[in-house]
Amino acid sequence: MHASEVFALLRDGHPRTRAELAASTGVARSTVAARIDQLMRLGLVAPSGGTSTGGRPPSLFAMNPEARLVTGVDVGATHVALVLADLSGRVHAESATALDVAEGPEAVLSWVTTTVTRCLGELGRQRGDLAAVGMGLPGPVEHATGRPINPPIMPGWDRYDVPRRVQKDLDVPVLVDNDVNIMALGEQSAFPATRDLVFVKVATGIGAGIISGGKLQRGAQGTAGDVGHVRVARAGDVTCRCGNTGCLEAVASGPALARTLREAGLPAETGEDVVDLTRAGDLTALRVVRQAGRDLGEVLATLVNLINPAVVVIGGRLAGAGEHLLAGIREVVYQRSLPLATEHLRLRASSVGDQAAVKGAVALAIGHALSPEQIELDVQRLDASS
Amino acid sequence: MHASEVFALLRDGHPRTRAELAASTGVARSTVAARIDQLMRLGLVAPSGGTSTGGRPPSLFAMNPEARLVTGVDVGATHVALVLADLSGRVHAESATALDVAEGPEAVLSWVTTTVTRCLGELGRQRGDLAAVGMGLPGPVEHATGRPINPPIMPGWDRYDVPRRVQKDLDVPVLVDNDVNIMALGEQSAFPATRDLVFVKVATGIGAGIISGGKLQRGAQGTAGDVGHVRVARAGDVTCRCGNTGCLEAVASGPALARTLREAGLPAETGEDVVDLTRAGDLTALRVVRQAGRDLGEVLATLVNLINPAVVVIGGRLAGAGEHLLAGIREVVYQRSLPLATEHLRLRASSVGDQAAVKGAVALAIGHALSPEQIELDVQRLDASS
Numbered sequence: 001m002h003a004s005e006v007f008a009l010l011r012d013g014h015p016r017t018r019a020e021l022a023a024s025t026g027v028a029r030s031t032v033a034a035r036i037d038q039l040m041r042l043g044l045v046a047p048s049g050g051t052s053t054g055g056r057p058p059s060l061f062a063m064n065p066e067a068r069l070v071t072g073v074d075v076g077a078t079h080v081a082l083v084l085a086d087l088s089g090r091v092h093a094e095s096a097t098a099l100d101v102a103e104g105p106e107a108v109l110s111w112v113t114t115t116v117t118r119c120l121g122e123l124g125r126q127r128g129d130l131a132a133v134g135m136g137l138p139g140p141v142e143h144a145t146g147r148p149i150n151p152p153i154m155p156g157w158d159r160y161d162v163p164r165r166v167q168k169d170l171d172v173p174v175l176v177d178n179d180v181n182i183m184a185l186g187e188q189s190a191f192p193a194t195r196d197l198v199f200v201k202v203a204t205g206i207g208a209g210i211i212s213g214g215k216l217q218r219g220a221q222g223t224a225g226d227v228g229h230v231r232v233a234r235a236g237d238v239t240c241r242c243g244n245t246g247c248l249e250a251v252a253s254g255p256a257l258a259r260t261l262r263e264a265g266l267p268a269e270t271g272e273d274v275v276d277l278t279r280a281g282d283l284t285a286l287r288v289v290r291q292a293g294r295d296l297g298e299v300l301a302t303l304v305n306l307i308n309p310a311v312v313v314i315g316g317r318l319a320g321a322g323e324h325l326l327a328g329i330r331e332v333v334y335q336r337s338l339p340l341a342t343e344h345l346r347l348r349a350s351s352v353g354d355q356a357a358v359k360g361a362v363a364l365a366i367g368h369a370l371s372p373e374q375i376e377l378d379v380q381r382l383d384a385s386s
Numbered sequence: 387m388h389a390s391e392v393f394a395l396l397r398d399g400h401p402r403t404r405a406e407l408a409a410s411t412g413v414a415r416s417t418v419a420a421r422i423d424q425l426m427r428l429g430l431v432a433p434s435g436g437t438s439t440g441g442r443p444p445s446l447f448a449m450n451p452e453a454r455l456v457t458g459v460d461v462g463a464t465h466v467a468l469v470l471a472d473l474s475g476r477v478h479a480e481s482a483t484a485l486d487v488a489e490g491p492e493a494v495l496s497w498v499t500t501t502v503t504r505c506l507g508e509l510g511r512q513r514g515d516l517a518a519v520g521m522g523l524p525g526p527v528e529h530a531t532g533r534p535i536n537p538p539i540m541p542g543w544d545r546y547d548v549p550r551r552v553q554k555d556l557d558v559p560v561l562v563d564n565d566v567n568i569m570a571l572g573e574q575s576a577f578p579a580t581r582d583l584v585f586v587k588v589a590t591g592i593g594a595g596i597i598s599g600g601k602l603q604r605g606a607q608g609t610a611g612d613v614g615h616v617r618v619a620r621a622g623d624v625t626c627r628c629g630n631t632g633c634l635e636a637v638a639s640g641p642a643l644a645r646t647l648r649e650a651g652l653p654a655e656t657g658e659d660v661v662d663l664t665r666a667g668d669l670t671a672l673r674v675v676r677q678a679g680r681d682l683g684e685v686l687a688t689l690v691n692l693i694n695p696a697v698v699v700i701g702g703r704l705a706g707a708g709e710h711l712l713a714g715i716r717e718v719v720y721q722r723s724l725p726l727a728t729e730h731l732r733l734r735a736s737s738v739g740d741q742a743a744v745k746g747a748v749a750l751a752i753g754h755a756l757s758p759e760q761i762e763l764d765v766q767r768l769d770a771s772s
Contacts, residue, residue, distance in 0.1 A: 026766070140726075196606040210692070212603045212610075219598070219694020220582040223727045226691040231684070231722060233619060244722070298617070302688050305612040306596070308605020336617060336630070340526075341609045380412070 001027040003379045004372035006035040007044060007063070011370065013088065015048035015060040036061055038379050041386075043067035044087075044370075065090065068131035069123075070369055071116050071170075072361030074179070075137050077101055077153055080108055084119050085362045087131075087370060089189070093119040094358075101138060104156035105165060113169035133166055133174045134364035136182030136357045143222050146176035173374075175364045179357055180225060181216055184209025186360030187313045190351050198309045199356075200227060201316035202296065202325070203271060206249050212307060228253070230299045234291075248299050252292040254318055260288050275320040289321045293328020300329060301336035308341045315350035322349060387413040389765045390758035392421040393430060393449070397756065399474065401434035401448040422447055424765050427772075429453035430473075430756075451476065454517035455509075456755055457502050457556075458747030460565070461523050463487055463539055466494055470505050471748045473517070473756060475575070479505040480744075487524060490542035491551060499555035519552055519560045520751035522568030522743045529608050532562035559760075561750045565743055566611060567602055570595025572746030573699045576737050584695045585742075586613065587702035588682065588711070589657060592635050598693060614639070616685045620677075634685050638678040640704055646674050661706040675707045679714020686715060687722035694727045701736035708735060 009024055010016060018036065022029040039045035046064035065088035073082045081096035095115045099108060112135075120127060139151025146163040148154055163174035184199035188211055191197055195214040201207050206228035210217045217224050228249040229242050240247035250256055254271020261268035261277065264284050268274050277285035300312060312333075318325060326349055334342055352359055368374060395410055396402060404422065408415040425431035432450035451474035459468040467482035481501045485494060498521075506513060525537025532549040534540055549560035570585035574597055577583060581600040587593050592614035596603045603610050614635040615628050626633035636642055640657020647654035647663065650670050654660050663671035686698060698719075704711060712735055720728055738745060754760060 194606075208692070212598060212605070213601055215599055217598045217603075217693070219727070220580075220696035221694055221726050221730060223724055224598075224692065224694040226694075226724050226727065229724060230688045230691055299688070302616045302685070303692055305616050306594070306610065306689055306692060307603070308607055308610040308612075310606035338609055338612050338615060340607050341605070341612065344607060 001025060001031050001035060002372065002376060003035045003038045004375040006032060007039055007370070007375055008372070010039075010045055010061060010063045013063055013065070015062040017059050018061075021061075038382065039375075041382055042375075042378050044375070063087070068369060069120070069125060069129050070131050070362055070365035071112075071133045072358040072363075072365060073112055073133065073135040074182070074357035074361060075101060075108055075135065076179070076357075077138050080111060081358055082112060082115060083358045083362060084116065084123065085366075087366055089359070089362055089366060091362075092123055095119060101154050102156070105160045105162065109162065109165045110169075113166060116170060127170065130170060130172050131369035132172050132365040133170060134182070134361035134368075135162065135166075135174065135176045136179040136361050137162070137176060138179050140222065141176050141178045143177060143218050146174060173368055175368055177216075177364065178207075180207040181209040181218065182360035182364065183315060183356040184211055184313075184360065185216060185363045186352050186356035186358070187315065187350060189359050189363060191311050191346075194310050196307070196309045197311045197313065198225075198303060198307065199313045199315060199350075200296070200300065202252070202254075202292075202314060202318035203316035204254050206253055206296070206316075208303070210307065210309075212309075227299050227303065230302070232295045232298045234295055248295060252295040257288055257292055257318070261285060264288075271317045272320075275317065278321040278324055286324050289318075289324045290328040292318070293325040293330075294332050295328075296325070297329040297332025298336070301333045304333055304337040304341050304345065310344065311346045311348065313348055313350050315353070315356060319349050325349075387411060387417050387421060388758065388762060389421045389424045390761040392418060393425055393756070393761055394758070396425075396431055396447060396449045399449055399451070401446040403445050404447070407447075424768065425761075427768055428761075428764050430761070449473070453515075454755060455506070455511060455515050456517050456748055456751035457498075457519045458744040458749075458751060459498055459519065459521040460568070460743035460747060461487060461494055461521065462565070462743075463524050466497060467744055468498060468501060469744045469748060470502065470509065471752075473752055475745070475748055475752060477748075478509055481505060487539065487543070488541050491546045491548065495548065495551045496555075499552060502556060513556065516556060516558050517755035518558050518751040519556060520568070520747035520749070520754075521548065521552075521560065521562045522565040522747050523548070523562060524565050526608065527562050527564045529563060529604050532560060559754055561754055563602075563750065564593075566593040567595040567604065568746035568750065569701060569742040570597055570699075570746065571602065571749045572738050572742035572744070573701065573736060575745050575749060577697050577732075580696050582693070582695045583697040583699065584611075584689060584693065585699045585701060585736075586682070586686065588638070588640075588678075588700060588704035589702035590640050592639055592682070592702075594689070596693065596695075598695075613685050613689065616688070618681045618684045620681055634681060638681040643674055643678055643704070647671060650674075657703045658706075661703065664707040664710055672710050675704075675710045676714040678704070679711045679716075680718050681714075682711070683715040683718025684722070687719045690719055690723040690727050690731065696730065697732045697734065699734055699736050701739070701742060705735050711735075 022032045048060040048062040065086045080099045083091045083094040085091045139154045140149045147159045148157040166174045187199045197211045199209045208225035208227045229247045231246040235246040235251045237245045238250040240250035257274045258268040408418045434448040435446040451472045469477045470479040471477045526535045533545045534543040552560045573585045583597045585595045594611035594613045615633045617632040621632040621637045623631045624636040626636035643660045644654040
């Protein structure tokens with residue numbers, strides 16, 4: 001019987017007695033008591049249900065979410081945002097700044113560590129109270145090392161050791177992933193019972209984060225979820241920025257839609273302009289966005305057949321076009337995918353929006369800090385130091 | 387420290403001393419000795435390195451693969467095959483019969499349980515030596531219950547409680563899945579280090595079994611891997627047996643290729659005939675099979691972009707056309723998929739062939755029998771009975 005197993009039972013926040021925990025685990029009450037003692041010394045578990053009046057020992061125990069804090073960081077193309085949250089995900093502090101990722105890792109990461117240190121101070125917490133940092137970057141990341149690999153819009157970041165730079169100032173585990181994977185984790189917070197969720201970001205590029213069987217799936221080389229360069233019928237021989245022809249991105253990304261509208265004589269430079277024209281009710285923009293939804297639907301119909309998610313969430317700047325984009329997607333997905341796979345499928349616009357990345361980064365950090373492996377490591381350190 | 391954790395270290399078959407196990411796990415040697423004692427009483431671990439001469443206690447321990455047997459069953463459209471294997475997967479007995487699955491569950495499953503009982507007897511083993519049964523069925527299976535759901539070629543099997551019928555005669559856990567998922571597990575045995583493998587069966591239907599992050603991924607409703615009804619460009623408005631148009635199966639399955647060859651005046655009734663014509667070097671058949679490979683490649687290119695497998699294995703009857711089919715697949719996959727995803731991709735014809743299903747069923751049964759949960763359950767039963 002490990003301390004982490006007792007903790008797993010208490011993680012829902014519901015207080016329990018030693019006897020209840022002993023009954024659930026089938027081990028002796030004295031063993032449970034010893035594990036609770038370790039978890040209390042780590043601060044992860046605390047007595048619950050009010051102070052006892054007659055000096056009796058506490059009888060109810062629950063997870064103590066405020067024992068430690070984690071940081072979730074969202075590094076975007078032109079902004080950095082971070083939050084400090086407790087182990088239940090509740091945000092205690094947040095900060096954001098306009099900062100171009102092209103200014104390089106030192107500029108971005110020193111802002112991060114300085115801001116985290118300042119926030120800890122303002123909250124009256126110590127550096128030792130920080131358990132982990134989760135971070136999303138706007139480019140491909142080698143998951144095992146946390147290094148960006150040939151990131152197109154991040155000059156100076158290629159193979160930079162992001163965890164080491166952060167750990168120089170904040171001595172905690174640092175988990176780094178690309179923004180789309182991080183946002184998938186953030187969107188999952190709105191569907192806590194769902195183990196199979198796909199998040200699709202439709203913006204300058206188009207990418208997906210895939211959670212299957214409760215786990216983020218990165219694939220053999222970490223490139224899973226590349227929906228943007230799947231061929232779609234309508235793209236024909238349109239050249240994509242990747243050099244290939246016929247890619248989804250070449251006809252359904254923000255820049256592609258803006259180009260189509262400019263060719264129709266409308267003032268659209270960016271995906272944001274496309275969304276604005278849609279919101280203003282421009283009929284050409286509505287038609288173009290709905291067709292982009294159908295193109296997306298063509299790829300997502302295949303994704304639904306291959307992966308069978310319970311939830312597909314559409315986010316990114318173009319999701320601002322709302323139902324016009326979703327209607328096109330639904331039209332094709334419900335026509336093309338297997339009925340058994342679409343019968344219970346929920347296909348939604350993001351409800352988490354801008355907060356998806358920091359929420360996901362927090363989830364990644366909490367997942368690490370409260371993993372059985374990390375708790376056992378913390379228990380061993382505690383035993384070694386006492 | 388659980389018995390299952392000590393067992394996990396011994397599962398590779400390499401003998402270790404108590405001191406080595408204590409050092410690997412960081413727990414006291416006396417605790418390791420107690421866990422080894424439990425595992426020896428279960429028969430899962432045995433002394434290794436020869437008998438001691440001077441009556442000294444044994445010092446080396448290893449997994450004892452022959453302690454228990456499992457059964458792997460492959461139920462096909464017109465045959466049933468099974469093997470009895472030990473916990474290392476080594477086959478000790480096998481049997482097969484021609485039996486139409488349409489004869490119904492009682493006919494098929496009574497053959498299975500009777501044959502397992504007979505084989506156990508011939509091996510001089512008891513019924514209690516059997517640890518689990520794994521089984522693949524040629525239709526959709528609800529994973530949680532082991533019941534076939536609306537299986538098109540299995541009259542009389544709809545929602546039939548397969549595990550209960552088997553357990554009536556053989557009182558062990560029974561794991562049931564569809565044949566394509568089972569075959570994916572069987573193919574994985576040829577790539578033991580691979581955690582991301584996709585198996586594609588090309589026969590009367592076309593389906594895929596997807597292993598991501600080391601686990602078979604079934605999706606939210608268990609329909610993951612449905613590659614057969616993805617739309618491909620060349621299928622245009624060809625009607626598929628599913629009622630939709632443009633599906634991969636409508637142009638690249640065995641019946642579709644046979645029809646194409648018949649229309650060209652060739653004597654082809656089945657996928658087998660197509661393979662025979664290809665092997666005989668018929669130029670029309672070669673051209674048609676290569677084009678089917680390109681159609682498959684179109685869907686697999688998308689699959690590679692979405693899932694990023696390390697290995698894609700092509701099996702099923704049409705894989706008998708060998709390099710002609712694979713050449714068409716490779717042509718499109720390497721042109722259409724992300725370079726990073728194809729750089730290390732291995733795209734192969736099945737090397738396991740007909741044995742994939744029984745091998746996979748054995749792997750499923752062993753995975754269950756040696757899971758930490760099952761071992762802890764066995765230990766608890768042992769403690770309760772002693």
